[in-house]
Amino acid sequence: MTTLTEHDRLWIRRYDPRPDAAARMVCLPHAGGSATFYRPVSAALPESVDVLAVQYPGRQDRRNEPCATSVGELADHVTSVLLPWTDRPLFFFGHSMGATLGFEVARRLERDHGVVLGALFASARRAPSCPRDETVHLRDDDGLVEEMRQLSGTDSAILDDEELIRMALPAIRADYRAAETYVYEPGPNLRCPIVSLVGDADPKVTVDEARAWSRHTDTSSEFHVFEGGHFYLTAHQKQVIALLAGKAVQA
Numbered sequence: 150m151t152t153l154t155e156h157d158r159l160w161i162r163r164y165d166p167r168p169d170a171a172a173r174m175v176c177l178p179h180a181g182g183s184a185t186f187y188r189p190v191s192a193a194l195p196e197s198v199d200v201l202a203v204q205y206p207g208r209q210d211r212r213n214e215p216c217a218t219s220v221g222e223l224a225d226h227v228t229s230v231l232l233p234w235t236d237r238p239l240f241f242f243g244h245s246m247g248a249t250l251g252f253e254v255a256r257r258l259e260r261d262h263g264v265v266l267g268a269l270f271a272s273a274r275r276a277p278s279c280p281r282d283e284t285v286h287l288r289d290d291d292g293l294v295e296e297m298r299q300l301s302g303t304d305s306a307i308l309d310d311e312e313l314i315r316m317a318l319p320a321i322r323a324d325y326r327a328a329e330t331y332v333y334e335p336g337p338n339l340r341c342p343i344v345s346l347v348g349d350a351d352p353k354v355t356v357d358e359a360r361a362w363s364r365h366t367d368t369s370s371e372f373h374v375f376e377g378g379h380f381y382l383t384a385h386q387k388q389v390i391a392l393l394a395g396k397a398v399q400a
Contacts, residue, residue: 159211160230162202164191170199172238172267172397175231177247177254179273180324181297181317183208190242193390198397201234203227203247207320216323220246220331224253231258238267240397245353245379246328248274252365255339266341268396269366272389273351273379275358276365277333286325290318297321299352300379338367344396346373346389348381 162184174194176187184202191200205223207216217223227250231239235258243251248271258264275281285296294314343366347359356374363370373392375381382389 157230157233159206159214160204160227161234162204163200164188164202165200167196167199170237171197172240173199173201173234174240174242174393174397175234175251176200176202177227177241177243177251178203178205179245179247180328181208181321182244182247182324185209186244187242189386190390190393193386195394195398198240198394199237201231205320205324207323208317212316212320216320217327218323220250220253220327223250223327224257227254228257228261232262235262235264238397239264240267240270240393242270242272242393243274244272244382245274246324248272249277249328249331252277252339255341256336259340260337266339268342268344269339270344270346270393270396271359271362272346272382273348273354273359275354276345276361277331278335278364279358279361280333283329286322286329290315293318293321293325296325338365340367342366342369342371342396344371344373344392346375346382346392348377348379349374350377351379351381353379 176190178186184204187202191202194200204211206214241251241255251269255266255269343362345359345362347354347356349356360372375385377384
């Protein structure tokens with residue numbers, strides 16, 4: 150049984166603990182997101198898959214902690230807290246910024262610890278080798294809120310609650326800064342399969358940019374296009390869950 154320190158408990162959330170599961174699915178949130186975004190995923194995956202949802206600092210019960218300043222900083226922390234969980238096959242599902250973070254954590258696990266994932270699921274994010282010049286993090290508060298409203302990934306009740314959204318904005322801005330200032334450093338490809346998923350009307354990533362994830366693995370890759378925008382997975386939860394389960398159950 151994996152024993153967590155208090156520090157590790159801040160980072161890892163298990164909503165449906167499955168200590169006897171054969172494999173583990175690590176879920177990494179989008180910019181401005183939190184571990185609770187993956188509670189439905191945790192409930193829906195089969196008993197053979199233990200779900201670990203990562204909680205970044207600066208939000209919800211961690212709101213008084215300083216936010217990470219870069220994807221690299223986050224990757225270093227997440228790599229460290231995941232090491233006790235590497236006794237069974239690990240799979241990563243990262244949405245948007247979480248996909249880039251998953252890629253960087255996977256690199257660190259392979260390079261520094263000899264741990265190869267069962268698969269990296271990269272959702273709604275362009276491949277690391279497809280940079281864009283983005284400056285959402287430089288907008289004023291109203292501009293940030295408008296960006297979130299256009300992406301349709303945040304409950305409108307939260308966006309319309311002035312006090313609540315103002316509390317969340319520092320973490321949202323920090324995440325956008327980390328995601329938008331990320332610079333891919335060329336290096337060895339991953340040794341695990343990469344499965345990329347994208348909505349066909351996503352304003353943050355084109356189909357070709359998502360397909361380019363295949364460049365970053367020396368083994369197999371898959372590519373799945375769904376109808377919808379940046380948060381296509383909300384409308385296609387059953388299909389996405391089936392895809393995740395199909396890979397993890399084979400571990």
